[in-house]
Amino acid sequence: MKILPAVACALAALVSAAASAAYPERPIKLIVPWAAGGDTDVIYRTFAPLMQKQLGGTIVVANVGGASGTKGAKEALAAPADGYTIFAVHDSIHATYYTGVADVNYTDFEPICLVSSTPSIVTASPKTSWRDMKALLADAKARPGQITVGATLGSTSHFFPAMVEQATGVKFKYVSYEGTAPRMNALLGGHVDLAESNLTQKGKADAGQLRFLAIATATRNDEIPNVPTLKELGIDVEYAVNRGLLALKGTPADALARLRAACGAAARDPGFAEAMKKQGTLVRYLDHDAYAAFLRKEDGLNKALAKELGLLKR
Amino acid sequence: MIGRDGWAGLVVLAASLVLFALTLRLEDSPLVPIGPGFYPRIVLGATALLAAWMVLADLLAARRAAPRAARVRRNYALVWLMFAAFGLYVGTLAYLGFRIATLLYVAAVNALLDRPRGARGWARVAVVALATTAAVYVVFERELSVLLPRGRWTDF
Amino acid sequence: MFELLGAGLAGMLQLKYLAPLAIGALVGVVGGAIPGITITMTVIVVLPFTFGLEPLQGLAAMIGVYVGGETGGLIASCLLGIPGKPSAVATTFDGFPMARKGEPGRAIWLGIWASIFGGLLGAIVLIAATEPLARFALQFGPWEYFSLFILALSMVAGLVESSLAKGLASGALGCVVTILGNDPVLGRERLTLGIPWLEGGIPFLPVLIGVFAFAQIMSDVEKMGGAASAEQALDRGVSLAVSHARVLWDILSRPFVLLWCSFIGLVIGVLPAIGGSAANMLAWDQAKKFSRHPEKFGTGIPEGIIASESSNNANVAGSLVTIMAFGIPGDAVTAVMLGALTVHGIQSGPLFISQNAQIAYGMFAAYILAHAIVLAILLLGVRWMLRIVVVPRSILFPVVLVLCTVGAYALGNAMASVYVLLVFGVAGYAMVKVGFPLAPFILGVILGDQIEVNLIRALMTNPDPWLFLTRPISGLLLGAAVLSIAAALWQHHRQRRRMAAAGAGDADF
Numbered sequence: 001m002k003i004l005p006a007v008a009c010a011l012a013a014l015v016s017a018a019a020s021a022a023y024p025e026r027p028i029k030l031i032v033p034w035a036a037g038g039d040t041d042v043i044y045r046t047f048a049p050l051m052q053k054q055l056g057g058t059i060v061v062a063n064v065g066g067a068s069g070t071k072g073a074k075e076a077l078a079a080p081a082d083g084y085t086i087f088a089v090h091d092s093i094h095a096t097y098y099t100g101v102a103d104v105n106y107t108d109f110e111p112i113c114l115v116s117s118t119p120s121i122v123t124a125s126p127k128t129s130w131r132d133m134k135a136l137l138a139d140a141k142a143r144p145g146q147i148t149v150g151a152t153l154g155s156t157s158h159f160f161p162a163m164v165e166q167a168t169g170v171k172f173k174y175v176s177y178e179g180t181a182p183r184m185n186a187l188l189g190g191h192v193d194l195a196e197s198n199l200t201q202k203g204k205a206d207a208g209q210l211r212f213l214a215i216a217t218a219t220r221n222d223e224i225p226n227v228p229t230l231k232e233l234g235i236d237v238e239y240a241v242n243r244g245l246l247a248l249k250g251t252p253a254d255a256l257a258r259l260r261a262a263c264g265a266a267a268r269d270p271g272f273a274e275a276m277k278k279q280g281t282l283v284r285y286l287d288h289d290a291y292a293a294f295l296r297k298e299d300g301l302n303k304a305l306a307k308e309l310g311l312l313k314r
Numbered sequence: 315m316i317g318r319d320g321w322a323g324l325v326v327l328a329a330s331l332v333l334f335a336l337t338l339r340l341e342d343s344p345l346v347p348i349g350p351g352f353y354p355r356i357v358l359g360a361t362a363l364l365a366a367w368m369v370l371a372d373l374l375a376a377r378r379a380a381p382r383a384a385r386v387r388r389n390y391a392l393v394w395l396m397f398a399a400f401g402l403y404v405g406t407l408a409y410l411g412f413r414i415a416t417l418l419y420v421a422a423v424n425a426l427l428d429r430p431r432g433a434r435g436w437a438r439v440a441v442v443a444l445a446t447t448a449a450v451y452v453v454f455e456r457e458l459s460v461l462l463p464r465g466r467w468t469d470f
Numbered sequence: 471m472f473e474l475l476g477a478g479l480a481g482m483l484q485l486k487y488l489a490p491l492a493i494g495a496l497v498g499v500v501g502g503a504i505p506g507i508t509i510t511m512t513v514i515v516v517l518p519f520t521f522g523l524e525p526l527q528g529l530a531a532m533i534g535v536y537v538g539g540e541t542g543g544l545i546a547s548c549l550l551g552i553p554g555k556p557s558a559v560a561t562t563f564d565g566f567p568m569a570r571k572g573e574p575g576r577a578i579w580l581g582i583w584a585s586i587f588g589g590l591l592g593a594i595v596l597i598a599a600t601e602p603l604a605r606f607a608l609q610f611g612p613w614e615y616f617s618l619f620i621l622a623l624s625m626v627a628g629l630v631e632s633s634l635a636k637g638l639a640s641g642a643l644g645c646v647v648t649i650l651g652n653d654p655v656l657g658r659e660r661l662t663l664g665i666p667w668l669e670g671g672i673p674f675l676p677v678l679i680g681v682f683a684f685a686q687i688m689s690d691v692e693k694m695g696g697a698a699s700a701e702q703a704l705d706r707g708v709s710l711a712v713s714h715a716r717v718l719w720d721i722l723s724r725p726f727v728l729l730w731c732s733f734i735g736l737v738i739g740v741l742p743a744i745g746g747s748a749a750n751m752l753a754w755d756q757a758k759k760f761s762r763h764p765e766k767f768g769t770g771i772p773e774g775i776i777a778s779e780s781s782n783n784a785n786v787a788g789s790l791v792t793i794m795a796f797g798i799p800g801d802a803v804t805a806v807m808l809g810a811l812t813v814h815g816i817q818s819g820p821l822f823i824s825q826n827a828q829i830a831y832g833m834f835a836a837y838i839l840a841h842a843i844v845l846a847i848l849l850l851g852v853r854w855m856l857r858i859v860v861v862p863r864s865i866l867f868p869v870v871l872v873l874c875t876v877g878a879y880a881l882g883n884a885m886a887s888v889y890v891l892l893v894f895g896v897a898g899y900a901m902v903k904v905g906f907p908l909a910p911f912i913l914g915v916i917l918g919d920q921i922e923v924n925l926i927r928a929l930m931t932n933p934d935p936w937l938f939l940t941r942p943i944s945g946l947l948l949g950a951a952v953l954s955i956a957a958a959l960w961q962h963h964r965q966r967r968r969m970a971a972a973g974a975g976d977a978d979f
Contacts, residue, residue, distance in 0.1 A: 027459065062883040063813070064883065064884070074669070074670070075670075101656060101657060102657070148931050153655070153656055154345055173930070176656075176923070176926060176927060178655075185817075188608060189611060191927075191931070319633070322906070323635075326643065333646070333649075333661060340660055346926065348930070350653035350655070350658060353922040357645045357646055357649055358646065360642050361645075361646055368635045389692050389694055393899070396691055396867075397896060397899075400895065419871075423868035423871070427694065427863060442868075450876060453519070454522070454876060457522065460518060460521050462876065462880075
């Protein structure tokens with residue numbers, strides 16, 4: 001019978017992966033808690049292959065978007081702590097925890113390493129009359145609570161304009177636009193006046209479809225030398241979205257060590273820095289100890305911020 | 315006399331009213347001026363009204379007592395078995411893992427839809443199940459990097 | 471624009487894209503040819519494969535399925551008298567009689583060539599209209615989107631044959647699905663009914679897969695074990711030889727039918743959520759009305775086949791316009807495509823074509839090339855199609871259901887979607903049994919969250935609810951929604967009076 005060899009082949013294909021080897025013996029799932037195509041997704045789709053090379057196993061990016069990034073966090077928490085699920089986190093985890101959007105906290109995870117930092121830019125719709133930050137502030141003072149800001153509520157894109165509000169004493173009106181892409185659509189169509197964005201939108205700013213007003217870094221950025229920093233303008237706000245990787249608490253030590261080593265090597269890969277530059281993102285590597293300290297500091301800052309902004313819910 | 319549409323309308327009406335009652339317990343959120351219950355109440359209200367319309371229309375419609383002659387004989391037992399098999403498959407997928415559960419499921423459905431007769435029949439069932447499972451597994455997990463569920467009991 | 475299209479065509483000719491396109495077209499032709507397997511189901515089966523591919527590869531495969539399916543559906547229609555899919559129903563009216571009169575080859579090739587011409591006419595409009603429409607759509611704020619979605623829902627509900635109340639209730643039930651589990655604005659739990667896998671809300675693709683796959687498969691299963699099915703009556707020795715020159719002359723000597731019916735297909739396609747099943751009937755009816763010999767329709771004349779087949783392929787182009795310009799699915803097939811786009815992180819909507827020009831023009835190119843490929847497949851393999859039409863259900867069904875499960879699982883890499891698939895599989899079958907139309911329900915599920923998000927956005931931007939009526943585009947759209955309901959009411963009223971006694975129709979998809 002000709003069928004027997006085929007059956008044997010099928011059986012072999014099914015069983016082959018069962019022979020166990022050292023970690024990682026099967027694909028690792030990297031949960032990105034945002035929609036594919038977003039900033040986080042783009043960064044990790046670049047990062048995963050580099051880390052994969054170091055790790056000698058496959059990393060599959062799984063987008064579990066929704067609910068201000070907390071849906072993916074819950075999904076990650078529900079997975080077994082075997083080193084085969086890792087979580088791509090950014091600052092919003094602190095914000096969503098303190099604003100009461102979700103119960104997931106960074107302390108539920110084990111740090112692997114910090115990967116990147118993306119500075120925020122105050123961005124205006126081309127349909128507004130503001131040429132610069134000063135005009136925006138003057139208008140905002142004249143019409144308190146009427147300038148609309150598109151934001152993922154309770155997350156970084158909400159916190160950043162809220163910090164500007166606080167530093168300058170103006171009052172904005174927030175409208176829910178979750179994710180960078182819908183926010184940019186709304187800016188372009190003039191359905192909101194203002195939003196947080198970053199250098200990934202440089203193309204649209206150059207084409208006059210968006211207007212960069214000020215960047216929240218200490219010094220001006222080489223890519224956009226004519227955009228002033230908020231600090232120059234006397235607004236004491238520095239803000240960036242920092243992205244790192246976390247593993248589940250209780251992940252076996254050897255797996256964790258492999259992940260940390262691979263993450264570090266991938267972050268130092270010159271190809272990664274090159275790719276990130278196009279994303280308007282700086283590579284910012286911190287090993288797990290430094291990252292743990294960083295997370296603690298950020299957590300405190302976010303709590304204080306949430307409190308000052310009147311959003312603290314716990 | 316109430317007909318099929320009427321009963322369907324009543325079920326929908328009851329369900330939407332229960333859900334409507336549940337929305338009243340939703341708290342307003344701090345960041346959005348309109349609470350999370352606002353839109354559900356609109357939708358459920360509309361659903362309830364439409365369901366009521368269905369019931370009314372059914373009650374008012376003149377009953378046609380015309381039993382259709384050549385009725386197709388319908389094999390509902392097979393439908394139930396198919397649903398039961400799929401339910402079992404989905405239920406055990408997370409525990410047995412994709413490969414084992416799929417093998418069993420494909421074999422079961424193939425046997426259900428075409429009763430195997432004799433050794434040849436059972437051989438066919440086995441080949442179909444094995445080939446399907448192996449092909450799907452190899453194509454997705456190996457070639458396309460689409461992860462398939464692993465068994466919590468079997469870790470396979 | 472032409473440079474972009476040229477680049478798109480050149481890119482699409484690479485093996486990397488050509489292979490998925492050709493495989494998709496083949497799968498589509500086969501799926502379309504098998505009675506009881508709709509294009510929706512075929513595209514659902516193809517969906518999980520696209521997760522592992524590049525976005526454009528996946529989309530090329532889906533476009534191949536779509537075009538192939540619309541064309542392949544006519545084979546069963548002509549030879550068996552059973553439509554391979556709902557959008558080929560009108561093809562049976564003239565295709566089957568013509569085949570019975572001893573001209574099966576002519577019937578099939580008339581249909582194939584009419585499909586190709588209709589599809590290519592559609593392509594012109596697709597390429598010319600998408601960009602201007604997208605620019606127009608950019609002016610749409612949350613008010614306009616809200617009103618557009620309401621219009622789409624009311625139009626689909628109004629098209630339902632059985633009763634308007636049921637159509638509307640079906641759409642409302644679809645929206646109810648989206649309010650369960652999770653609030654789309656802040657992502658908080660709401661109305662989870664204590665079910666853990668409901669916490670993240672209900673994603674629309676598993677619902678769509680479950681409802682369509684089970685409604686269809688189970689409706690077939692319940693008829694199994696009965697009388698011998700018509701497939702066995704198929705004469706496999708039938709000769710399909712035909713003079714292509716004569717068939718082409720048949721079509722081109724009737725330019726009015728071809729143009730007018732392609733146009734009808736396009737318009738129906740552009741209107742959100744009304745699929746090819748409406749297009750081919752309407753086109754056939756129109757061709758009959760405008761004909762000098764309407765009494766011959768239904769006896770096996772070329773016009774009938776041309777009308778039906780040119781309209782259903784042009785309809786594909788129309789649906790693609792809507793999804794590319796507005797990000798709103800024109801039918802269930804494009805809804806699955808929308809899902810595939812989202813999985814790959816491509817934001818469909820007015821900015822799609824300008825921000826993803828490479829993908830957009832790649833899709834145009836794929837659409838054009840798909841017709842050539844489908845033609846080649848049929849020229850080479852129309853004989854084998856006759857065999858494929860009779861593939862055993864006992865193998866087909868489990869394979870399809872396993873692929874549906876993989877698709878649902880891979881969507882969010884979570885079992886939750888698979889449970890949703892099961893629940894809505896049962897619900898879909900139950901709806902068919904109770905006579906709830908599926909199309910408005912699915913549209914409600916697809917649009918529900920968007921309706922809520924845009925409603926809340928509008929009210930957060932400006933609390934004045936009258937803006938929905940006073941903003942001109944939004945007001946117009948809402949007016950059209952009211953009109954479409956009124957028209958449906960009037961139509962149903964008239965129909966009921968005309969035919970007081972008639973049996974209940976079969977399930978409609």
